[in-house]
Amino acid sequence: MADYEVPKLTGEGYCDVxxxxxxxxxGKGPYIAKPDFQxxxxxxxxxxxxxxxxxxxKERALDKMADLKGRYRSLQVFLDICVKCGxxxxxxxxxxxxxxxxxxxxxxxxxxxxxxxxxxxxxxxYFPKLVGAxxxxxxxxxxxxxxxxxxxxxxxxxxxxxxxxxxxxxxxxAREILDHVGYGQKYCNEIIGKVFKIGNNLGLPGPALxxxxxxxxxxxxxxxxxxxxxxxxxxxxxxxxxxxxxxxFAEPHIDGLIGYAKVFHETGVTWTMSTIASExxxxxxxxxxxxxxxxxSLRVREAAIKxxxxxxxxxxxxHAWRVAYSFLNTLAxxxxxxxxxxxxxxxxLEFTWSHIQAGNLQIDKTENDDKVxxxxxxxxxxxxxxxxxxxxxxxxxPRNVIRAVCNNFVDMPADxxxxxTFCCGGGGGLLTDDLMEIxxxxxxxxxxxxxxxxxxxxxxxxxxxxxxxxxxxxKVLPYYGFTMDQIVSVHQLVSxxxxxxxxxxxxxxxxxxxxxxx
Amino acid sequence: xxxxxxxxxxxFWAATLILIGGVAVKVRQYWNTPAPxxxxxxxxxxxxxxxxxxMFREVVFFQxxxxxxxxxxxxxxxxxxxLWLVLIRHSRYFVxxxxxxxxxxxFGRYAGFxxxxxxxxxxxxxxxxxxxxxxxAPSDHLMLALLIAIGMSGLMMSFVTHTDVTxxxxxxxxxxxxxxxxxxxxxxxxxxxxxxxxxxxLMIIFxxxxxxxxxxxxxxxxxxxxxxxxxxxxxxxxALELERQGKNYLDELKx
Numbered sequence: 001m002a003d004y005e006v007p008k009l010t011g012e013g014y015c016d017v018x019x020x021x022x023x024x025x026x027g028k029g030p031y032i033a034k035p036d037f038q039x040x041x042x043x044x045x046x047x048x049x050x051x052x053x054x055x056x057x058k059e060r061a062l063d064k065m066a067d068l069k070g071r072y073r074s075l076q077v078f079l080d081i082c083v084k085c086g087x088x089x090x091x092x093x094x095x096x097x098x099x100x101x102x103x104x105x106x107x108x109x110x111x112x113x114x115x116x117x118x119x120x121x122x123x124x125x126y127f128p129k130l131v132g133a134x135x136x137x138x139x140x141x142x143x144x145x146x147x148x149x150x151x152x153x154x155x156x157x158x159x160x161x162x163x164x165x166x167x168x169x170x171x172x173x174a175r176e177i178l179d180h181v182g183y184g185q186k187y188c189n190e191i192i193g194k195v196f197k198i199g200n201n202l203g204l205p206g207p208a209l210x211x212x213x214x215x216x217x218x219x220x221x222x223x224x225x226x227x228x229x230x231x232x233x234x235x236x237x238x239x240x241x242x243x244x245x246x247x248x249f250a251e252p253h254i255d256g257l258i259g260y261a262k263v264f265h266e267t268g269v270t271w272t273m274s275t276i277a278s279e280x281x282x283x284x285x286x287x288x289x290x291x292x293x294x295x296x297s298l299r300v301r302e303a304a305i306k307x308x309x310x311x312x313x314x315x316x317x318x319h320a321w322r323v324a325y326s327f328l329n330t331l332a333x334x335x336x337x338x339x340x341x342x343x344x345x346x347x348x349l350e351f352t353w354s355h356i357q358a359g360n361l362q363i364d365k366t367e368n369d370d371k372v373x374x375x376x377x378x379x380x381x382x383x384x385x386x387x388x389x390x391x392x393x394x395x396x397x398p399r400n401v402i403r404a405v406c407n408n409f410v411d412m413p414a415d416x417x418x419x420x421t422f423c424c425g426g427g428g429g430l431l432t433d434d435l436m437e438i439x440x441x442x443x444x445x446x447x448x449x450x451x452x453x454x455x456x457x458x459x460x461x462x463x464x465x466x467x468x469x470x471x472x473x474x475k476v477l478p479y480y481g482f483t484m485d486q487i488v489s490v491h492q493l494v495s496x497x498x499x500x501x502x503x504x505x506x507x508x509x510x511x512x513x514x515x516x517x518x
Numbered sequence: 519x520x521x522x523x524x525x526x527x528x529x530f531w532a533a534t535l536i537l538i539g540g541v542a543v544k545v546r547q548y549w550n551t552p553a554p555x556x557x558x559x560x561x562x563x564x565x566x567x568x569x570x571x572x573m574f575r576e577v578v579f580f581q582x583x584x585x586x587x588x589x590x591x592x593x594x595x596x597x598x599x600x601l602w603l604v605l606i607r608h609s610r611y612f613v614x615x616x617x618x619x620x621x622x623x624x625f626g627r628y629a630g631f632x633x634x635x636x637x638x639x640x641x642x643x644x645x646x647x648x649x650x651x652x653x654x655a656p657s658d659h660l661m662l663a664l665l666i667a668i669g670m671s672g673l674m675m676s677f678v679t680h681t682d683v684t685x686x687x688x689x690x691x692x693x694x695x696x697x698x699x700x701x702x703x704x705x706x707x708x709x710x711x712x713x714x715x716x717x718x719x720l721m722i723i724f725x726x727x728x729x730x731x732x733x734x735x736x737x738x739x740x741x742x743x744x745x746x747x748x749x750x751x752x753x754x755x756x757a758l759e760l761e762r763q764g765k766n767y768l769d770e771l772k773x
Contacts, residue, residue, distance in 0.1 A: 017649075019648055020648045020649050020652050042766070042767050069551070070551060071551070071552060071554065071754075071756055072551070072552075072553070072554065073548060073551040073552060073553040073737060073739055074553060074557060074738075074739045074740070076547065076548065076551050077548055077551075077734050077737050077738055077739075078738075080544070080728075080730050080734055081728065081730055081731040081734035081735065081738070082728065082731075083658075083728045083731050084650075084653050084654055084655070084658050084728070085583070085590060085594065085640075085650075086587075086590065086643065086647065086649055086650035086653060087582075087583055087586040087587050087590060088586070089649035089650065089653065090649065091586070101649075101652050104649055104652070104653065106653050107652065107653055110653065121726065122726045123657070123723075123726050123727065127657075129656070130655070130656050130657050130660070131655055131656075131657045131727075132655030132656075132657070155559060158559045158740050159559055159582065159585075160582055160583075160585060160586035160587075161582060161586075162576065162580055162582050162583040162586075162594075162735075163731055163734065163735045163738050163741070164559055164576075164582070164735075164738045164739075164740035164741040165738070165740075166557065166559065166740050169557070290554060290555075290757065291760070291766060291767050291768060294757075294760065294766070295766050325747065325748065326555065326556045326557070326747045327555055327556070327747070329747055329748060329751050329752070330554070330555060330556065330747065330751065330752050330753055330757070333751045333753075334751050343748050344748055345748075382560070383559055383560055384557070384559075384560060385560060386560055386561065386562075386745055389564075390564070391560065391561035391562060391563065391564060391745065392561040394560065394561070395561075419559075419560070419561060
């Protein structure tokens with residue numbers, strides 16, 4: 001069992017800022033990727049085994065740093081302009097949960113900055129002690145590996161920084177440097193390898209997906225008496241749905257997928273998922289690699305072209321939505337072959353909300369009367385993307401949908417929601433068992449806020465819109481006395497309340513004998 | 519004219535050159551470095567005008583800092599606003615007096631106190647708050663010491679020793695017109711020389727230090743980007759090259 005203490009919740013709704021302590025979370029970091037995984041991602045693999053470095057690692061690390069700061073203005077500017085004011089120091093959930101000094105955003109940045117200063121700035125070259133510059137050593141590299149994998153790239157620090165310095169940008173750069181000297185992270189890189197080889201993070205091959213969606217169709221038919229379709233690889237559909245692969249089998253993700261299917265069914269909009277892009281998540285962002293992120297994104301373009309769709313809709317997934325909303329047009333655009341009347345890409349919640357507003361969905365809110373809901377804003381949706389056509393739509397639309405399908409909704413305390421939301425503790429490539437301690441400690445601020453509303457407002461369930469949040473919460477919140485089934489997908493709530501009016505799907509099953517297509 | 523005056527004249531020439539040249543080099547670097555992805559911290563403005571307004575609120579009122587930490591905001595705002603008033607007041611050493619300058623003189627005069635007060639508060643945090651103590655390098659302390667020393671020596675001249683300001687003005691006026699530092703040079707008072715020496719030092723370290731936050735914030739992509747990635751495609755030059763050549767990786771590109 002765990003050799004660390006699980007923080008105690010007070011129910012006050014906020015966590016006290018801990019006194020700074022050294023090296024609480026010092027360690028080896030997550031498992032390191034072996035050479036094969038690195039090769040698959042086009043990273044250098046000229047090292048013997050996981051844990052050893054490439055030849056000339058120091059020179060190559062510094063070359064990569066120079067390369068990155070020449071290609072990313074964010075990195076160059078952020079390395080230069082921090083004034084060490086300390087505004088960010090109490091904003092990181094990992095610092096609050098661990099009290100480790102190096103988990104303060106500025107201290108995390110400084111791990112890289114002190115090396116940047118030593119080799120790239122006048123002051124650091126000639127007066128290293130004065131400005132806190134240090135040589136790049138194996139110990140520094142080990143610290144990078146350890147502490148840059150204790151950042152979920154949630155951007156909360158960037159909200160509160162007077163210059164908008166985003167630690168996510170720094171930790172992405174650090175991870176890319178590490179990937180070039182032999183210190184790739186096994187979890188992320190193995191998963192990206194699966195995406196390239198099989199098509200999704202979980203390594204579910206096409207036949208397994210066909211089995212899954214068929215099973216889902218049977219389940220929903222048993223439940224509702226209506227053949228709600230879960231189309232896969234069906235050319236000519238209107239919408240390509242790209243959703244995290246966890247939606248195909250994990251709880252409560254799968255209930256969300258059932259919700260999307262019911263909404264598509266009711267609206268009569270034809271849709272399909274794709275075995276080519278059977279994954280919305282893009283772990284290329286976690287490792288800071290533009291090239292990887294682009295290669296993963298191009299699958300979505302390929303699928304859209306192959307299936308001749310008109311629109312692209314993304315399922316509930318936080319980091320995926322940031323890459324989709326903010327980067328997809330950049331990485332895999334232009335999407336001039338799609339229907340320009342709709343946002344490209346569109347979020348499933350934008351889709352559902354527009355149909356709720358148009359009155360196209362028959363809702364029975366009492367179906368959710370057994371619950372009092374609260375909503376967890378996913379970090380990368382809240383601070384790295386938008387929904388709707390005005391700033392902040394990403395906060396309103398999910399809540400609007402929840403309120404439209406539930407009678408009981410209460411928000412958590414104001415400094416833990418909207419753009420001040422706390423990360424679930426498992427984002428940014430940390431959702432792996434070898435990082436359990438940081439996940440348990442990092443969830444503390446969210447758990448505290450949830451405890452507050454469960455104690456004072458009778459909240460029974462927390463809705464989330466991210467595959468990682470849902471997985472992290474169901475696994476880690478039980479450490480704090482909550483139960484797994486208290487976490488729900490937003491579209492699970494929609495699914496509960498939606499009263500199906502359409503008896504027959506507009507999309508015939510391709511293998512149905514009475515089907516008039518295909 | 520004294521040897522010291524010539525020395526100071528040359529020092530200020532050098533310091534000005536380093537300040538302007540150094541900042542120009544860094545700003546050029548920021549300008550020329552691409553921002554390949556849209557990364558505004560959202561919710562972010564969806565128009566260019568909105569971005570200008572957001573930047574204005576950040577630069578003038580320190581909006582994000584206010585949200586973050588009220589004490590820190592108070593000291594920081596006090597220092598910066600006072601510094602502006604003091605700087606405006608000091609412009610009388612370089613340009614002729616006008617109504618606005620006359621009006622602002624008393625404000626600038628007393629802003630020296632609030633400036634030092636703000637700086638003292640900022641410095642106190644570096645000792646009193648354990649998190650800030652941890653992240654402070656010696657240079658962070660020295661920077662505050664330097665600014666406080668500049669402020670205190672300036673206040674000394676205003677309120678205690680009363681320097682001959684017309685002579686100082688003639689000195690800098692001479693510099694500006696290449697008249698070689700005026701007829702009489704600088705007043706031979708230690709406090710003037712200390713004040714000016716520290717100011718020259720500040721000018722010299724500006725481009726090689728964290729003081730670059732002043733021009734740097736305007737280049738911060740999380741604050742200066744428009745939130746419109748779905749509407750308008752944003753691609754950097756180096757990324758476009760991957761598309762043009764149909765490659766996945768930068769090291770596969772032909773030059």
